[in-house]
Amino acid sequence: MNTILALWSVPRSISTGFERMMMERGDFKIIHEPFSYFFYAKERRAEAVHMNVDPTAPLDFPDILAFIRSEAEKKPVFFKDMCYHVISRADQEFLGNFVNTFIIRDPAWTLPSHHKLNPDFTMEEAGYEAQTRMFEMVTKMTRKTPAVVDAEDLVEDTHGVVKAYCEAVDIPFMPQSLTWKAEFKPEWKTWEKWHLDAADSTGFMKDMEQFDVTVHDVPRLRDAYESCRPLFEVLYPHRLRAR
Incomplete structure (x- = not known):
């Protein structure tokens, strides 16, 4: 079986932009948020806001994993997904299927962006607790960070950060993948409304998002920020640095 490279994220963390860069490489089969079907369509743990359900998509956790593994028999796989989609089932056996990597973002940015699309998101959907737990699980399992x-580093120094990522996961760095044609990708159909910025992008661009509020304007967002920021700070010191 070929490598399965997983990018574990929180919502609104430029993870789909990172996925778009991986699409541009051309050397990976891309699978977009496959475990969202388990969380929203199978377990119905929260309202599936703006979800376009594909009736052919696997819903059961073992079936989703089997699908990913079957694709990896043909070609290396890259998938990105939310930690909170899988945390209820994530254990050493599950995580051992993948090269596990993470993308993080300050909740000062993610929470207003999330609020714009889903004002009633739950704290589980904010995603920081699950991401911190998974990071700690992977670190303990592999005995390395x-x-x-x-x-924000990705946007500020795209070349340096992506190169460092490629070195960390032992794949070739392809500078040509850092820019692309603005277009909507079929992999995003399930969550189409959530990925319009990614579809309009041609690279990792600053100030693409416009927010109506900040975390200081809405009491609920302020409370969420106070809960999420310390969790973000657990992973932040471990971020990749350009060499």
Whole structure:
């Protein structure tokens, strides 16, 4: 079986932009948030806001994993997903299927962006607790720190951060993958409304998002920020640095 490279994220962390870069490489089969079907369509743990359900997609956790593994028999696989989609089932056996990597972003940015699309998101969906737990699980399992990309670093120094990521996971660095044609990718159909910025992008661009509020304007967001920021700070010191 070929490598399965996983990027574990929180919502609104530029993870789909990172996935778009991986698409541009051309050497990986890309699978987009496969475990969202388990969380939203199978377990129904929260309302599936703006979800376009594909009736052919696997829903059961073992079936989703089997699908990913079957694709890896043909070609190396890259998938990105939310930690909170899988944390209820994540254990050493599950995580051992993948090269596990993480993308993080300051909740001062993710929470207003999330609020814009889903004002009633739950704290589980904010994603930081699950991401911290998974990071700690992977670190303990592998006895080394997994690759962590910080979204703001990625935008500020795309070349350096992506190169460092490629070195960390032992894949070739392809500078040509850092820019692309603006287009909507079929892999994003399930969550189409959530990925319009990624579809409009041609690279990792600053100030693409416009927010109506900040975390200081809405009491609920302020409370969420106070809960999420310390969790973000657990991973932040481990972020990749450009060499």
